[in-house]
Amino acid sequence: MPDGRVVATTDLLVEDRHFRRDWSTAADVGAKAAAQNLADVVAMGARPRTLLVGLACPASLPADWVLDMIGGLVAECRRAGASIAGGDVTGADRVMIAITALGELAVSRPVTRAGARPGDVVALAGSVGSSAAGLALLRAGKAAPGGDLDQLVRAHLRPQPPYPAGLAAAGRATAMIDVSDGLVQDLGHVAVASGVRIDIAAAELPCPEAVEMAAKLLGAQWRDWALTGGEDHALAATFPAGSVLPDGWRRVGDVREGDGVRVDGEPWTGQTGWEHFR
């Protein structure tokens, strides 16, 4: 827009690809749909203002499901200080939700992926790995409501992006991104856009006790979840060397000259994260 103050982002959620109606309540689906878009706005240093919501669904979908889904959208918008302005409804074979989020830049320039410089500190707000652990539990049929691991399933079904930390980074971070496709993959986007190498120190990634328990239970590596699981909707950013990090951020690596992403000094050779046409 001509005044350069509007940030806009759009995302599609397709039933059985991005959510399952037997795993997620309608409110969960709505809240997550809002969260992933609102986090994208905040990741540019902008204050979320409003959502547009497109809904394609079969005529047989219960109206209550739609109302509950909207309730989830509204609840998450409230967490981020936004509201719903309008949308579109159409028939389709399968539920699909198209969200557009609009935000207003609080500072004069957006924080993009392209500003990281060698010497910058790489930092994380929010956690990574809990959502992937929750998804693994759901897939393994080991998601017991109320148990110790339920927080991981909740993290998957209803992620809570760290909006205040994102806004606190506006005007201070040199680059920022919403971790939606996995930390290695998303920091890889920053590395490419900025023309730098990013070194992640895996030991600095926070590992909640429940994630460790779930990894043991499923014979999995929590590190893989933390490095390649996307849907926690954490935020990753780079800050100038010597910065005092804003509230909610912790250092997890460094920016170097070069290209690509390294983990503990080694190029990452595993799967990097979500593949959109898998």
Place this chain on the structure above:
Amino acid sequence: MPDGRVVATTDLLVEDRHFRRDWSTAADVGAKAAAQNLADVVAMGARPRTLLVGLACPASLPADWVLDMIGGLVAECRRAGASIAGGDVTGADRVMIAITALGELAVSRPVTRAGARPGDVVALAGSVGSSAAGLALLRAGKAAPGGDLDQLVRAHLRPQPPYPAGLAAAGRATAMIDVSDGLVQDLGHVAVASGVRIDIAAAELPCPEAVEMAAKLLGAQWRDWALTGGEDHALAATFPAGSVLPDGWRRVGDVREGDGVRVDGEPWTGQTGWEHFR
């Protein structure tokens, strides 16, 4: 948005519901997807600025189809003075396109559906009925490329909203709407929002010769096409009594006290237009 100058609209297009890949080229699909959103922006008296484009499609969809579709989007954006800012891509069983259009208000307040007053003149920019005639020809297998009726098929596959007329109505029209679901249905929205009755004079509706030919060929009534066919993406507006209408507008009726829509003095009892869950 806080400054009150941003107009935003979103629309979903679902394959086999809003378009058929055997009838429309990819460029047609893109151009029409853009047109219907850009027309919505203009119908509020705003200048279209940018589109966000969400695309859900099977992995098997040829990349050329997508590139041509984007080419159609770009071409129609150019007609309206807009560009494409970004979007999202995801896998899905069927092609679905989610467009959001953003515009900038040229005048201080948007033109809504709610400002029509008894005594106002009802006016139309663009034509109605050609698209419905084209669709009827396609359905009847009578769409011969290059023939006299081809312009109707083109009007259906690639509507050209009267953007300049819409912008000329900003600051002058008391209410305006994009005729996307049929003239009776869309003026019905204006009647409800404004708390008025709208009288359409059917004799004032322009009937292109080709539409009359198609009606004769198919044993149809052109009036039904003109009153209930939506996809021409004409604009309908109301202007204060005695207004000199801006370029591109013709008077087609009057605003009265009361409610509902009448055609030649009679309440309309036929189908009113597009039904989203039919």
